[in-house]
Amino acid sequence: MANNTAQLQEKPHPMEDILRMDRMPHIWCSGCGLGSAVTSFVEGLKKAGVSYDKTAIVSGIGCTGRVAGYLRLDSYHTTHGRAIPFATGLKLANRDLTVVVFSGDGDLFAIGGNHLIHAARRNVDINVICVNNFIYGMTGGQNAPTTPLGAYSSTAPFGNYEMPFNLVGLAAASGASYVARWTTMHARRLTDSIATAAKKKGFCFIEIVSPCPTVFARKNKGGTGLDMLKEFQTRAIIDHDADPTKIPLNMDNEIVCGEFVNEDRPTFWENVQSGIKSRVEKFTDWEEMQSNSKKIHHKTFLKYTASRES
Amino acid sequence: MRFWEKPFGKEKPKTICGEIHIIDDRCKGCSFCIEYCPRDVLELSEDFNKKGYHPPVIAKPDMCTFCGLCEMICPDFAIFVTEKEE
Ligand SMILES: Cc1ncc(C[n+]2csc(CCOP(=O)(O)OP(=O)(O)O)c2C)c(N)n1
Ligand code: SF4
Ligand code: SF4
Ligand code: SF4
Ligand SMILES: [Mg+2]
Numbered sequence: 001m002a003n004n005t006a007q008l009q010e011k012p013h014p015m016e017d018i019l020r021m022d023r024m025p026h027i028w029c030s031g032c033g034l035g036s037a038v039t040s041f042v043e044g045l046k047k048a049g050v051s052y053d054k055t056a057i058v059s060g061i062g063c064t065g066r067v068a069g070y071l072r073l074d075s076y077h078t079t080h081g082r083a084i085p086f087a088t089g090l091k092l093a094n095r096d097l098t099v100v101v102f103s104g105d106g107d108l109f110a111i112g113g114n115h116l117i118h119a120a121r122r123n124v125d126i127n128v129i130c131v132n133n134f135i136y137g138m139t140g141g142q143n144a145p146t147t148p149l150g151a152y153s154s155t156a157p158f159g160n161y162e163m164p165f166n167l168v169g170l171a172a173a174s175g176a177s178y179v180a181r182w183t184t185m186h187a188r189r190l191t192d193s194i195a196t197a198a199k200k201k202g203f204c205f206i207e208i209v210s211p212c213p214t215v216f217a218r219k220n221k222g223g224t225g226l227d228m229l230k231e232f233q234t235r236a237i238i239d240h241d242a243d244p245t246k247i248p249l250n251m252d253n254e255i256v257c258g259e260f261v262n263e264d265r266p267t268f269w270e271n272v273q274s275g276i277k278s279r280v281e282k283f284t285d286w287e288e289m290q291s292n293s294k295k296i297h298h299k300t301f302l303k304y305t306a307s308r309e310s
Numbered sequence: 311m312r313f314w315e316k317p318f319g320k321e322k323p324k325t326i327c328g329e330i331h332i333i334d335d336r337c338k339g340c341s342f343c344i345e346y347c348p349r350d351v352l353e354l355s356e357d358f359n360k361k362g363y364h365p366p367v368i369a370k371p372d373m374c375t376f377c378g379l380c381e382m383i384c385p386d387f388a389i390f391v392t393e394k395e396e
Contacts, residue, residue, distance in 0.1 A: 011331060015387045028385065030338035030363065035385025043382065185346075187382040225385075226341050 018042050018052065018072050026070055028063060031225020033184035033210030037131055038067055040187050040208075041102065044194025055098045058087040060107035063137040063212075067102045081112030084119045087126045095269065098127070098198055105132040105146040109165055113145070120174035120203045122268040127197045127204040130167060132249075133212035141215035148251045152219040167207045169245035172261050177202030179244055179261035183209040183232040186257060193259060202267050209255055220251075328376030328391040330368050337388040339363030343380035349373040352380065 028034045045055060052073055059068035061080040068075035074097075078086045083101045091099040101108075108116050108130045119126065134151065136142040141154040146167065150159045172179045178200050182190040190208060197204035211217065211228035222228050232255060240258040247256040266274075277286050330351065337359055344352045344366050353369040366389065368374075374391065381390045 011390075011392065013331075013333060013387050013390050014381075015390075019387065025336060025338075025386065031340040031342075032385055035387065036342070036383050039382055039384070039387070185383070187379065191382075224340070226345055229342065229345075 015039065015042060020070055020072050023070055027066060029212075029214040029225075031211060031213040031228075032063070033133070033208075033212075033225065033229075034064060034067070034131060036184040036187060037129075037190070037208050037210060038070065040184075040190040041067075041100075041129065041194055042071075043191040045098075045198060047191060047195035048198035050098045050198050054096055055100065056087075056090055058083045058090065058099065058101045058103075060101075060103040060112060061138070062104035062107050063133075064102065064104035064131040065107060065138075081107055081110070081115065083107065084112060084115035084126070084128065088119055088124050091124060091126050092269065095125075099125075100198075101126060101128045103128075103130060104137065105130055105134070105167065106136045106144040109145045109167060109170075117170065117174040120171055120176040120205065123175060123177060123202045123265050125201055125203070125267045125269060127194075127200075127206070128171075129194070129206045129208065131208045131210045132167060133210050133216055134164075134249075135212060135216040135219075137212050137215050141219055146249070148249060151216075151251055153216075154219070164248065164250075166245065166248040168205070168247065168260060171205035171207075172244040175203070175265070176205045176261060177263055177265050178204035178206075178259070180205075180257075180259040181207040181209065181244075181247075181255075182257050183229075183236055183255060184211065185229050185232050186236070189238075189257070196259070196262070200262075202265055209249070326376050327372070327394040328374040328378075329394040330371070330374055330380070330389065330391050332365060332368070333388045334365045335360040336386055337361075337363055337365035337384075338386050339365060340385060341366075342383045342385065343389050346383055347380055348377060349375060 056074040057068045057071055058076045059065040060078055060083040068077050076086060083103050087099045087101045132146050134146050135144050135153055143153045143155045143160055145165045147153055147160045148164055152159055168179050168181045178197055180193040193206050211225045213225040217223055217228055236255045236257050238257050242256045244260040344354060351370050351374045352366040354364050355367040359365050376391055376393055378391055
């Protein structure tokens with residue numbers, strides 16, 4: 001189902017099999033980094049070898065929140081800030097799925113901030129990809145919890161007086177199993193990180209620093225999307241050994257990128273299992289109970305699985 | 311027997327070349343692909359597309375090494391490369 005422009009091409013774009021082409025062109029502005037992040041995400045899934053039919057993507061609200069609606073995966077566009085609780089339930093109910101939350105800095109760290117730290121603390125087996133553009137893009141450039149000190153926004157016309165969150169530091173301190181930060185310019189390394197996270201057990205957090213030329217750059221004399229990418233290029237350094245709690249992002253300091261945490265901790269589900277096991281074993285045979293529970297199959301809704309072929 | 315033409319028994323190494331496809335009317339003229347192509351294959355077109363942006367044009371088609379960076383970085387899914395069959 002390619003649109004008219006694509007039909008004139010002799011070959012379709014390789015992303016067309018996973019994009020909802022009926023919704024293209026997307027709403028993102030010229031020079032916005034979100035499209036590049038989506039390509040890296042899809043390439044990462046391909047690299048990890050996870051099946052599209054076993055992958056669910058959950059977004060909240062915002063420009064970044066649009067990602068779920070543009071991908072031909074099982075996608076959920078939840079209410080503002082509630083992507084993580086939705087994803088937690090989804091994962092616990094159907095543990096074969098790779099569940100990915102793809103949302104913005106405002107959605108995940110302002111209205112949804114508590115969900116994030118508690119999902120990381122419990123080590124719920126989901127992947128959270130946060131596109132950090134330092135602002136509320138969709139609603140016209142209000143201050144986000146990531147807006148750097150001194151930066152201008154529509155709710156900080158004299159410059160922001162608040163200290164921003166350091167997203168990777170917060171995720172790591174809350175107990176995430178995997179924590180990484182890249183910019184949209186690091187397309188290949190970001191792809192590798194997404195592939196690692198897709199295969200990894202436990203709560204994985206990836207921050208993607210992305211240009212928002214329309215709102216953030218306009219208020220802060222940042223120029224076009226290309227100017228912002230060039231600025232990221234000069235500011236970015238890669239240091240996998242950096243302490244994630246010591247690398248905040250300001251207006252002009254270096255953007256320390258890398259994979260900062262990669263550890264194995266028992267997941268929430270594993271802890272639930274071992275907790276139940278120790279109690280149940282007094283009365284019944286645990287192994288037998290497990291094999292019985294595997295016999296209960298999830299219903300397959302043909303209506304949804306067939307839609308990819310149409 | 312002219313064995314020296316194939317040192318170590320190997321075929322002559324093939325040079326990998328890419329063929330670039332640009333979907334003009336999907337492009338939003340951000341110039342990411344032009345700026346980050348390591349071989350400076352692309353240039354800004356003088357013409358406008360349907361949306362009023364300047365899409366890229368292929369200036370040096372033979373220089374493309376099929377690295378795929380333009381395809382990865384394009385935020386509008388408007389450019390991709392395939393391996394050129396020699
Ligand atoms: C309950 C609720 N409160 C407020 C809003 C308005 N709102 C929509 S998007 C958004 C901020 C999104 O910011 P971010 O997550 O950074 O996404 P971006 O647009 O920057 O990608 C807000 C406050 C809403 N939709 N729902
Ligand atoms: S407002 Fe900013 S984040 Fe939203 S689409 Fe435009 S450039 Fe991207
Ligand atoms: S594939 Fe690489 S060399 Fe070829 S045009 Fe794209 S960026 Fe340039
Ligand atoms: S990166 Fe894509 S949208 Fe930007 S100029 Fe190149 S083809 Fe156009
Ligand atoms: Mg934002």
